[in-house]
Amino acid sequence: MFKRLREDIKVVKERDPAARSSLEVLLLYPGLKAIRMHRKANWFYRHKMFFLARYVSQNAVRKTGIEIHPAAQIGRRLFIDHGTGVVIGETTIIGDDVTIYQGVTLGGTGKQTGKRHPTIGNNVVIGSGAKVLGPFTIGDNSNIAAGAVVLEEIPPNSTAVGVPAKIVKQNGVRVDDLDQIHIPDPVAQEFEKLYLRIEELEKKLEDKE
Numbered sequence: 001m002f003k004r005l006r007e008d009i010k011v012v013k014e015r016d017p018a019a020r021s022s023l024e025v026l027l028l029y030p031g032l033k034a035i036r037m038h039r040k041a042n043w044f045y046r047h048k049m050f051f052l053a054r055y056v057s058q059n060a061v062r063k064t065g066i067e068i069h070p071a072a073q074i075g076r077r078l079f080i081d082h083g084t085g086v087v088i089g090e091t092t093i094i095g096d097d098v099t100i101y102q103g104v105t106l107g108g109t110g111k112q113t114g115k116r117h118p119t120i121g122n123n124v125v126i127g128s129g130a131k132v133l134g135p136f137t138i139g140d141n142s143n144i145a146a147g148a149v150v151l152e153e154i155p156p157n158s159t160a161v162g163v164p165a166k167i168v169k170q171n172g173v174r175v176d177d178l179d180q181i182h183i184p185d186p187v188a189q190e191f192e193k194l195y196l197r198i199e200e201l202e203k204k205l206e207d208k209e
Contacts, residue, residue, distance in 0.1 A: 101146070
């Protein structure tokens with residue numbers, strides 16, 4: 001247990017230049033606290049003590065602002081930076097050496113049962129505010145840009161940006177010319193579709209008259 005804790009503290013100090021000391025990280029970093037409490041909650045969950053598992057996880061939410069379902073499977077050296085608003089769903093699987101920033105959701109897209117949350121590979125970085133929604137895999141060594149909404153599988157060694165997310169780089173080579181400043185607005189696109197449909201219906205009414 002203490003070896004794992006030392007490893008967690010070391011990871012924070014390596015990835016966060018603002019971390020000044022091991023004591024500061026241990027006592028004041030909400031991401032580390034949330035991960036430690038999740039391990040307790042997950043132990044209770046695996047031993048079918050579901051109420052205690054939920055009690056520990058909800059207590060972690062109150063203390064840290066980070067919600068991790070007790071059943072989520074988390075690998076080694078996860079770093080949750082800042083952490084406020086992070087939500088990790090029940091059937092989520094997270095590999096080793098993953099970094100997650102504030103406001104990230106690893107969630108599902110409906111009320112279906114079974115595997116409904118994402119699997120995150122090793123050495124993945126998920127930027128602030130990103131949403132990864134569904135039972136697919138984010139491949140090893142991939143980067144998800146801040147604010148991206150990922151709705152389908154991302155292969156290893158990729159960078160994905162936008163809403164919905166598109167792969168713009170794979171294996172170090174740019175594969176898409178997406179303009180990150182003028183990313184298409186999905187809401188505006190839906191309004192345009194509705195406008196065209198209304199025009200079509202109005203024309204049909206005119207023809208009938």
